[in-house]
Amino acid sequence: MIVKILRKSSTFKAVNYNTGKVDKNKGELLLVKNFGVLQGIENLRPQDYINYLEAVSSSNTRIKYPQFHVAISTKGRQHSKEELSDIAQKWMEGMGYGGQPYILIFHKDTNNNHVHLVSTRVGRDGKKISDRFEKLRAYRVLDQIMGVGEQQVLKNHLEEALSYNFSTHAQFMMLLETMGYSLDLTDKAYTISKNGHQIGSIDLSKIDNKIADRIxxxxxxxxxxxxxxxxxxxxxxxxxxxxxxxxxxxxxxxxxxxxxxxxxxxxxxxxxxxxxxxxxxxxxxxxxxxxxxxxxxxxxxxxxxxxxxxxxxxxxxxxxxxxxxxxxxxxxxxxxxxxxxxxxxxxxxxxxxxxxxxxxxxxxxxxxxxxxxxxxxxxxxxxxxxxxxxxxxxxxxxx
Structure with missing residues (x-):
């Protein structure tokens, strides 16, 4: 499962992009939340959602890029649109956006099921929703929702990498790099980091033994x-x-x-x-x-x-x-x-x-x-x- 906070913007063009997917039958609007009286009106235009988001954002003109645009993706078809919708709503709650107006759109035109969320970074009180360590928190919240801790994920990936036959340290490092990790060499171990923080290590002796056993x-x-x-x-x-x-x-x-x-x-x-x-x-x-x-x-x-x-x-x-x-x-x-x-x-x-x-x-x-x-x-x-x-x-x- 992957979560990606997309590029910031001063406008809410992501609304048009995602509703355009719906118009072309490449997406499905799953949820419109916290838009007040708009939710009781039928046949809303994309501009109606944009106007509402701009109205909320106007309470804080110091925020130059108010749009909050996120994609949450699963591998292949492992999660249905209903499951992704539930995960996305819990994720928004965990990130502090549970009370914000947002739309949730399911995209069905790629090999990997995924949803997009569009909201505003300006809260109802006119204050900016915290973006402190945002990318790091995004995965921590997602891991909590999925019930999988990063330590367990790393353990599984290390076991898989060590199941390969390789002949150099560089080849082992490459296996871990393809899984999204970065490694740094110390005296007797590699420290392993992901998303900007260290989450584990592996002794050089384990890698050396694997190299020695290679046939x-x-x-x-x-x-x-x-x-x-x-x-x-x-x-x-x-x-x-x-x-x-x-x-x-x-x-x-x-x-x-x-x-x-x-x-x-x-x-x-x-x-x-x-x-x-x-x-x-x-x-x-x-x-x-x-x-x-x-x-x-x-x-x-x-x-x-x-x-x-x-x-x-x-x-x-x-x-x-x-x-x-x-x-x-x-x-x-x-x-x-x-x-x-x-x-x-x-x-x-x-x-x-x-x-x-x-x-x-x-x-x-x-x-x-x-x-x-x-x-x-x-x-x-x-x-x-x-x-x-x-x-x-x-x-x-x-x-």
Missing amino acids: KDTVRVKQIRAIFEKYRSIYDTSVNNSEHGYNSSFADFLRKKFGLEIVFHGKNGMPPYGYTLMDHSKYAVYRGSEIMALNDIITGKPNQSNKSQKEQTQTHILPNLRDSQDEAKKESHEEIQSEHWQNKWDNILPVETPTPEHAPPELEIVVPVLNINISDDIDDEAILGRNRRRKRKARTNTR
Whole structure:
């Protein structure tokens, strides 16, 4: 479950954005609360809600950005619109907005059920609703509602990360980073933080023991190489470098189809110098060089002639992808894997990106940033030298 306080605004354009979803049958207005006499009037216009919110906000002209716009999202369809409505109302109460006028809209046009709330930061008494440590309190209130403490959540995530086979500290850190945590190295442990505050730690000895017990699955490596070889001639492998990090059509396909997540390593907007592969379906992490050279998976758009050739000779590749089962059964199994692993590591669940003509300026999309030191990674050391390790600089994907 994710809660996101969206960008502040001096107007209440989020009302139009959300009611627009309803008009297009992409959303449903679930609740109109504390709007006084307006709640007894039928066929209200969006401007009616805006006028009421502006009237309440006008009692304190010192508040430059009175709009309060929030999205609460669940993973997939784990929670229904009724459950999300109940959670959202309790959350507003816990955040001090229970007596405020607000509208609650369910969005149904993405893969993850979510609701939006629009209210004003100005209270009935003319005072501003407290925003002290707001983002931190947002998750604490949500955890209390869900009955899940952050310590228990961290314990579960640590157990899951330690269930993977990995060969370096950097790879373990990367697993935790994809879950939304940040790690800092001390003498004998990693301290673990989330949402700006420390919530736990893990002894280095546990990580060292896991690394020492690692057994490389050579059969699986051959399977992954065969998958790479087959699909790199079909999907565009050129890497896009944007503010959200590195990505490619090829990498996106592998993550959704097979649970194979490529994490490119680079810095300062330069092309990637290496990559790490997370095999979420088999709980393993590999250095890129163990699978395929970087240049072989960032060569650009697929060659159509090569694609035809691959289709003609795929019978020589596919035996590595299955044991003794026929192709149809194997492809069916891969589809099941795709459904199971598609959103496994989306720690921050996406809220849909509105089209430019309808998107209010207050919406923002936050992408987790991986900031990991991979100084003990052999590939990184071979390319950039020991000086970078001495400087203890982070060298991983910035997305």
